[in-house]
Amino acid sequence: MARKLKDDKWNAFFDYIFFYASYLWLPAVVLLVSYWRSGALGTPLFVIAIGLIAISFYGRFIEPRWLTTKHTQIDLTPAGYEGPKVEISAALFSDTHYGIFRNVMPLKRLRKRIEGENVDIVLVAGDLTNHLRPDELDETFGEFANFRQPVLAVLGNHDYGLPGWIMPDEIARSISGFGVQVLENESTCVSVGEVELEITGLRDHYAGTADYGLLAPSSEDPASRGTPRPHLVIAHNADAAHDYPHGSVADLTVSGHTHGGQIRLPFIFRRIIPTRHRFDRGLYHANGYKVYVSSGTGMDLLPVRLFVPPCLDILILTVPGPARGVGSESG
Numbered sequence: 001m002a003r004k005l006k007d008d009k010w011n012a013f014f015d016y017i018f019f020y021a022s023y024l025w026l027p028a029v030v031l032l033v034s035y036w037r038s039g040a041l042g043t044p045l046f047v048i049a050i051g052l053i054a055i056s057f058y059g060r061f062i063e064p065r066w067l068t069t070k071h072t073q074i075d076l077t078p079a080g081y082e083g084p085k086v087e088i089s090a091a092l093f094s095d096t097h098y099g100i101f102r103n104v105m106p107l108k109r110l111r112k113r114i115e116g117e118n119v120d121i122v123l124v125a126g127d128l129t130n131h132l133r134p135d136e137l138d139e140t141f142g143e144f145a146n147f148r149q150p151v152l153a154v155l156g157n158h159d160y161g162l163p164g165w166i167m168p169d170e171i172a173r174s175i176s177g178f179g180v181q182v183l184e185n186e187s188t189c190v191s192v193g194e195v196e197l198e199i200t201g202l203r204d205h206y207a208g209t210a211d212y213g214l215l216a217p218s219s220e221d222p223a224s225r226g227t228p229r230p231h232l233v234i235a236h237n238a239d240a241a242h243d244y245p246h247g248s249v250a251d252l253t254v255s256g257h258t259h260g261g262q263i264r265l266p267f268i269f270r271r272i273i274p275t276r277h278r279f280d281r282g283l284y285h286a287n288g289y290k291v292y293v294s295s296g297t298g299m300d301l302l303p304v305r306l307f308v309p310p311c312l313d314i315l316i317l318t319v320p321g322p323a324r325g326v327g328s329e330s331g
C-alpha cells in the first residue's frame with residue numbers, strides 16, 4: 001500500500017500568510033501617500049516610511065529574481081604536490097526552495113546561466129523544496145532533463161519535511177528521473193576529461209543519519225595510488241564538516257543551508273543563520289577541511305531576500321592532472 005504523505009500544515013500556513021500578505025505593499029503605499037497629502041504625516045516620518053517601503057519592495061519583488069554569479073578559485077592539490085595540474089569547473093547551487101513562494105529563482109534560468117559558464121559538473125546542495133506538493137514534483141524538476149553536464153545532488157532538511165512535506169524518496173525519485181544523480185550517503189566516481197573525481201553525498205544531518213564512515217581515511221598507501229584523486233563532498237549543512245572522522249579524505253565540502261542570512265541586516269543576520277559553527281557564505285577552513293558555502297537562490301519563512309541576492313557559484317578547482325610520458329598512469 002502506498003505510504004500516505006503529509007505536510008507540516010502549520011508551517012505551510014504561515015508561509016502562505018507571509019507570501020500573500022506581502023502584496024499589501026501596494027495599498028500601504030497608497031495609504032501612506034494619502035496620509036502625507038492630507039498633512040497627517042510630517043515630512044521626516046514620511047521619508048522614513050517611504051524608505052522602509054522601498055526597501056521592502058526591493059527585497060520582496062526585485063532581489064529574489066536578481067541572479068548573481070560568483071567565481072571562486074580553489075586549489076585542491078595535496079600539500080607538497082609537484083606533479084601536473086589541471087583546472088576543472090563546477091557549478092554549485094542550493095536552497096532553491098520550490099513550493100509556496102512563487103518568486104523563487106526558476107530552474108530554467110539557473111540552467112541557462114550554467115550553460116553560459118561552460119562548466120564540467122553541476123552540484124546541488126539540497127533544500128530543493130519548500131512545501132512543494134507531491135503532484136508538482138515532476139512539473140517543477142523537469143528542467144533537470146535539459147542540463148548537459150552531470151548533475152549530482154543531495155537533499156536538505158526541508159526535503160525531509162523539516163519542515164515541509166515528508167517525501168525525500170519521492171523528491172529523489174522525481175529528480176533522478178530527469179537525470180540527476182542523488183547521493184544520499186553514497187559515493188560515486190565522475191570522469192571530467194582525464195581527471196577522475198570521487199564525489200560523496202551525505203544525508204542531511206538534521207535527518208540524523210549522515211554516514212561519515214564514507215569519508216574515513218584511506219588505508220591505501222598514497223605512493224601506490226598514482227595520481228591523487230580529488231574527493232568532493234556535498235553536505236547540505238556545512239556543520240557536517242565538524243563531524244568528519246580524523247584524517248578524512250574530504251578535499252572540499254560544498255554546502256548551502258545558510259541562505260547567507262537571507263535578510264542580511266547588519267549585526268542581526270548572523271544571529272538568525274542556522275549554524276552551530278558560524279558558517280555564512282564563501283570559502284572556509286573548518287576543522288582542517290576546505291568548505292564552500294553557497295548562499296543559495298531561494299527563500300524560507302519570508303518571501304524576501306535582502307542584500308544577499310540569489311547566487312550561482314562557479315568553483316574553479318585546481319586538481320592533480322594525469323601524469324605524462326613513459327610509465328605514466330592516469331588516476
Ligand SMILES: [Fe+2]
Nearest residue numbers: 095127257300
Ligand atoms: Fe534552505
